[in-house]
Amino acid sequence: MLEEKRKRVKELTEILEKANYEYYVLADPTLTDQEFDKYMRELEELENEYPELASPTSPTKRVGGEVIDKFQKIRHSIPMLSLPDVFNEDEIREFDERIRKAGFEPEYVCELKIDGLSGSFHYEDGELVTGATRGDGVVGEDITHNVKTIRSLPLRLKENIDIEVRGEIYMPRKVLSKLNQERAELDLPLFQNCRNAAAGSIRQLDSKIAAGRGLDTWIYHLPNPEDYGIKTHYEALEFMKNLGFKVNPANRLVKDIDGILKFIDEYAEKRSSLTYDIDGVVIKVNDLEMQDALGFTSKHPRWAIAYKFPAEEVLTKLTDIIFTVGRTGRITPNAVLEPVIVMGSTIKRATLHNEDYVLEKGLKIGDIVSIRKAGDVIPEVVEAKIERRTGNEKDFIMIKNCPICGSELSKKKGQVDYFCMNPKCPARHIEGLIHFCSRKAMNIDGLGERIVEDFFNLGFIKTIPDIYHLEIHKKDLQELEGYGKKSIENLLEAIETSKKNSLERLLFGLGIEGIGDKTALVLARHFKTLDALMSQTEEDLKSLKDIGPILAHNIVSYFQYVDNQELIHTLKELGLNMNFLGSGEKYHELITDKRFVVTGTISFMGRDEIEGVIESYGGHASGSVSSKTNVVIVGEKPGSKADKARELGIEIWDEGRLYSLFEELGEV
Numbered sequence: 001m002l003e004e005k006r007k008r009v010k011e012l013t014e015i016l017e018k019a020n021y022e023y024y025v026l027a028d029p030t031l032t033d034q035e036f037d038k039y040m041r042e043l044e045e046l047e048n049e050y051p052e053l054a055s056p057t058s059p060t061k062r063v064g065g066e067v068i069d070k071f072q073k074i075r076h077s078i079p080m081l082s083l084p085d086v087f088n089e090d091e092i093r094e095f096d097e098r099i100r101k102a103g104f105e106p107e108y109v110c111e112l113k114i115d116g117l118s119g120s121f122h123y124e125d126g127e128l129v130t131g132a133t134r135g136d137g138v139v140g141e142d143i144t145h146n147v148k149t150i151r152s153l154p155l156r157l158k159e160n161i162d163i164e165v166r167g168e169i170y171m172p173r174k175v176l177s178k179l180n181q182e183r184a185e186l187d188l189p190l191f192q193n194c195r196n197a198a199a200g201s202i203r204q205l206d207s208k209i210a211a212g213r214g215l216d217t218w219i220y221h222l223p224n225p226e227d228y229g230i231k232t233h234y235e236a237l238e239f240m241k242n243l244g245f246k247v248n249p250a251n252r253l254v255k256d257i258d259g260i261l262k263f264i265d266e267y268a269e270k271r272s273s274l275t276y277d278i279d280g281v282v283i284k285v286n287d288l289e290m291q292d293a294l295g296f297t298s299k300h301p302r303w304a305i306a307y308k309f310p311a312e313e314v315l316t317k318l319t320d321i322i323f324t325v326g327r328t329g330r331i332t333p334n335a336v337l338e339p340v341i342v343m344g345s346t347i348k349r350a351t352l353h354n355e356d357y358v359l360e361k362g363l364k365i366g367d368i369v370s371i372r373k374a375g376d377v378i379p380e381v382v383e384a385k386i387e388r389r390t391g392n393e394k395d396f397i398m399i400k401n402c403p404i405c406g407s408e409l410s411k412k413k414g415q416v417d418y419f420c421m422n423p424k425c426p427a428r429h430i431e432g433l434i435h436f437c438s439r440k441a442m443n444i445d446g447l448g449e450r451i452v453e454d455f456f457n458l459g460f461i462k463t464i465p466d467i468y469h470l471e472i473h474k475k476d477l478q479e480l481e482g483y484g485k486k487s488i489e490n491l492l493e494a495i496e497t498s499k500k501n502s503l504e505r506l507l508f509g510l511g512i513e514g515i516g517d518k519t520a521l522v523l524a525r526h527f528k529t530l531d532a533l534m535s536q537t538e539e540d541l542k543s544l545k546d547i548g549p550i551l552a553h554n555i556v557s558y559f560q561y562v563d564n565q566e567l568i569h570t571l572k573e574l575g576l577n578m579n580f581l582g583s584g585e586k587y588h589e590l591i592t593d594k595r596f597v598v599t600g601t602i603s604f605m606g607r608d609e610i611e612g613v614i615e616s617y618g619g620h621a622s623g624s625v626s627s628k629t630n631v632v633i634v635g636e637k638p639g640s641k642a643d644k645a646r647e648l649g650i651e652i653w654d655e656g657r658l659y660s661l662f663e664e665l666g667e668v
Contacts, residue, residue, distance in 0.1 A: 002053075005046060009053045012043040013156075016059040020151055021244055044654060057127045057148075057155035060656070071141040071203070074132040076120060078223040080166065081137055081299060083282065083306040089261060092283070095305050096257045099285065102294065106285045109233050110263040111251045113280035113306055114218050115195045116170030117202065119147065121219075126160035128153070133202070146202050149211035154244040163228075165240055167219035171198040172276050175214035182668075185440075185516040192380075194277045208603045212659065212668070216276070219245040225288055232286045253286060264307060271309070280308040313372040313382060316340035320365055321352065321396055323403045325427035328513045329420040331399070331409060333358055335381050340371060347371055350379040354416045355398045362386075366393035402427075423563060429463065430456045432511045436464055440517045441509030442498040446491035464567060467495060468574045499574070502581035503530060506571075512558045514551040518609055522546060523555075525612040530568065530578040534559045546606040590661060592618035597625050599642055600635030602655055604668060610658070613667050625650065633658050 016039055019031045031039075040059065047054035054060070086092055099106050118134040131147030132140040147153055150169065157163070171194040179197065180190045191197035201213035222228075222236040230236050234253050241247040252263055264281050271278055285291050285303040294302040320336040333352040340347055350371065352358050361383060363369065368388040369381050401408055402420035404427040409418040420427075433456065437447035447455075447467070455461040460473045470477075470492065477488050504524035508517045515523070526544060527533040533555070541552035558564055572578060596614050598607050598621065605613075610633065611621035625632060625644045632645035633653045645652055653661075662668045 002050070005050055006053055009043065009046050009050075012039050012046070013055070013059060015039050016043065017154070017156060020059060021154065040660075041651075041653075041657065044657065045652070048652070059155070070205070071143070073135075073139050074120075074130060074142050075139050076132070076135075076137070077164070079137050080118060080120060080134045080140070081296065081301060083304050084300045085280075086305050086307050092260060092264075092305070092307060093257060095283070096260075099294065099303070104285075104290050104293070106290060107287065108254050108256075108260055109237070109251060109284045109286050110254055110260055111220055111282040111284070112218075112248055112267060112274075112278045113282050113308075114168040114170050114248075115193075115277035115279045116168040117195065117199050118166065119143070119169045119202075119217070120164060120166050121147065121153065122164045123157055124162050126157040128155050141203070143202050145207040146204060146210040149207055150215045150217055152246040153217050157243045159243060161243075163243070164223055165219050165245060166221040166223065167217050167245075169198055169202055169215055169217055170194060170276055171201065171214065172216055174275065179213065185518070187514070187516075206603070208655070211656070212604055217246055218248045220248065220251075220282075231288055233284050233288065233291075234286055236288075268309060278309075280306055282306050313370050314340050315368055315370055315385065316347075318363060318365060318367045318369045318381070318384075321358070321363075323399055325402060325404055325420050325425060325431070328511065329422070329425065331402070331418040331420060333396075333398075335363075335369070337369075337371065347379045350381050352381065355418070356416045358396050358398075364389075364393035364395055366390075423561065433461060433464065433467070435511050436509040437467070438509075440505075442501055442505055444498050445494040446487070447495075465570045465574060468499070468571075468576075470495060499576045501577060503528075503577065503579055506530070506576060506578070507533075510558070510564075510567075513554045515555070519546070519551070521612045521616070522606070522608040524580040525615060526608060528580045534568070544608065546608060586617045588617045588661075588665065593620075594630040595620045595622055595628055596631050596633060597622050597629055597641055597645070598633045598635070600638030602633070602635040602658065604655070604659060605662070613662065613665070617665075 015031075016036070019036050019039075022030055043058070044060050047058065047060060086095065096106075120132045120134070120140065121128060122130045122132075128148065129144070130142060131144045131153075132142055134140055147169070148155060173194060176191060176194045176197050183190055191200070197213070198215060201210050201215055204210050219240050220237070222230070222240060225233075225236045225239075228239060230239055234251075237247050237251055250267070252259075254260055254263060260281075260283055267278070267281060283305050285294065291301070291303040296302060317338040318335050319338055321333050322336055324332050324334055333355065335350045335352050337348055337350065352363070361381065363381065363384050367384040369384050372380055372382055398418070399409065402422065402425055405420065405422050405425040407420050407422040407425065410421050411418045430452065434449050434452045436442055437444040437452060444467070452461065455470075458476070460470060460476070461467055474488060474492075477491075478485070502524065504517070504521040507524055507530070508515060508520035522544070523533055527536070536556070538549070538552040538556050541547050541555055542549055559568075568578075591614055596611070596619055598610050602610060614621050622629065625641050625648065627648060629645070629648075629650050631651045631653055632641060634642045634645075635655055642652065659668060
């Protein structure tokens with residue numbers, strides 16, 4: 001019996017490893033998601049039932065779960081030396097000439113310089129045993145628990161050999177974008193770029209965090225190729241690729257300096273279209289005997305260089321610092337700049353975030369400052385060029401009153417931001433209108449940011465109820481450029497349709513400080529109606545999971561304000577839905593019409609939010625396990641519910657299974 005189970009575990013492991021390789025390395029899957037999930041679930045169940053059959057390199061270990069106290073040190077058997085940087089064509093030609101003067105006629109391999117962090121990965125008998133950072137090149141940190149969560153890095157190779165490979169751990173651009181969108185909704189600090197996000201993720205003590213960060217790898221170096229009978233670096237790349245490693249297909253073997261320069265020009269142009277960040281091109285002598293003959297300096301190999309793309313950082317003058325008011329009343333200082341082109345865009349302004357940010361950078365009005373695009377997207381003031389100061393610069397002074405309405409600003413204890421507390425501040429109204437119409441709020445197609453601003457300035461929309469009276473301006477709209485009869489009808493229809501939205505969209509759209517779309521769903525699911533939520537006290541709200549004292553206070557304060565009560569009353573009269581609509585809006589075969597119980601702690605989402613997602617797909621969330629339960633979702637420290645589920649033979653999902661499904665649905 002056990003031998004049959006062992007055989008099935010081996011079979012499932014091979015199926016899933018092959019599927020992971022096809023999906024994450026080849027980008028050419030042969031298994032459907034449903035098949036993959038089915039096999040993964042079967043393997044998880046077998047490993048739960050027979051723990052002795054669970055391998056440390058099982059595909060089920062990809063989801064993380066190991067928490068370490070601190071990072072241990074690992075000494076590299078072969079030092080991980082850095083490459084010397086070059087910055088122009090002359091320096092590349094000098095590198096080539098130096099090699100030719102030594103009596104060689106080299107071929108080169110050109111590789112993209114990935115903007116991530118270097119890692120070393122050791123395998124014994126074909127199984128991953130350790131992963132380490134570069135560190136100082138001699139000693140790095142043990143990050144094995146985190147690298148196991150990187151799905152493109154094989155836990156088991158196609159051959160049972162001992163080997164060390166090196167490569168770059170990085171975060172794809174779309175992953176960074178998604179993470180920052182989620183962090184913005186939670187009012188968390190944004191990751192500045194892919195490299196910093198990857199470095200921070202791989203150095204988490206809890207591997208579940210790293211598992212949720214979507215890290216990836218490119219493998220580019222074999223430290224001891226001669227042990228495998230390999231003669232060239234290009235052969236080494238092919239060798240590692242055949243073992244199952246993800247090797248960048250952009251690598252190119254070139255015959256001479258002209259080939260190098262052509263490759264650099266090509267990828268300087270393609271750089272912005274790649275799905276990952278690069279900051280240059282690595283150039284290596286291909287022949288390994290030639291590499292040995294050229295040797296090393298104390299810091300660098302003499303047979304390789306790293307060409308760095310020109311810095312997309314330019315200088316301009318900071319002509320003023322002005323202040324804007326957000327929809328929650330937050331005051332943001334903004335740099336007014338002499339127009340300058342950065343990475344193809346003309347930049348005139350850049351956010352300075354808050355008072356502390358400006359003071360830490362020591363900025364003065366009139367400074368010459370360096371500007372770059374953080375993550376190649378957001379204009380950022382890097383620093384003031386103090387050596388360029390003339391003495392005519394003016395010190396930055398934080399304002400004390402709202403620049404729009406003149407109300408005194410307030411700074412909350414323990415926070416860095418100032419707020420205008422006047423709910424009638426005109427600047428807050430326009431931001432609030434934009435937010436109310438946005439996709440995750442009332443989702444009114446045709447009322448984007450620019451259109452709302454135009455309609456506000458024209459006097460068509462000054463308040464939220466004005467949106468639902470826009471029809472009275474129908475003739476005026478027809479006189480505007482770009483507004484034909486059909487587009488106006490579509491806009492008015494979208495406004496009317498928004499009245500039927502579920503309560504969570506309205507709650508999010510009201511712009512109550514601290515309520516993101518996920519929290520709005522939790523509240524709507526729990527209280528069902530807006531009237532029920534409005535009747536709660538701070539103590540009532542604080543008893544809910546994920547609702548802290550600050551958020552509870554914000555909610556109660558909002559609904560106590562007379563103008564807000566009148567707004568809700570008006571919206572009711574206009575026919576806006578005030579109830580949670582629950583299930584029926586979305587469908588998924590693994591959720592719809594099934595009963596779920598959540599037990600234990602899930603690291604990436606609160607229980608109420610999980611149940612909210614389940615119910616939004618037509619599933620049913622329950623607090624107790626019975627014969628009618630279809631799935632029990634088991635987190636950390638699950639208790640007796642998990643035991644009862646096993647006794648009844650009910651399907652069990654662990655955190656990784658849940659995360660994979662929610663990731664597929666776009667809910668995490």
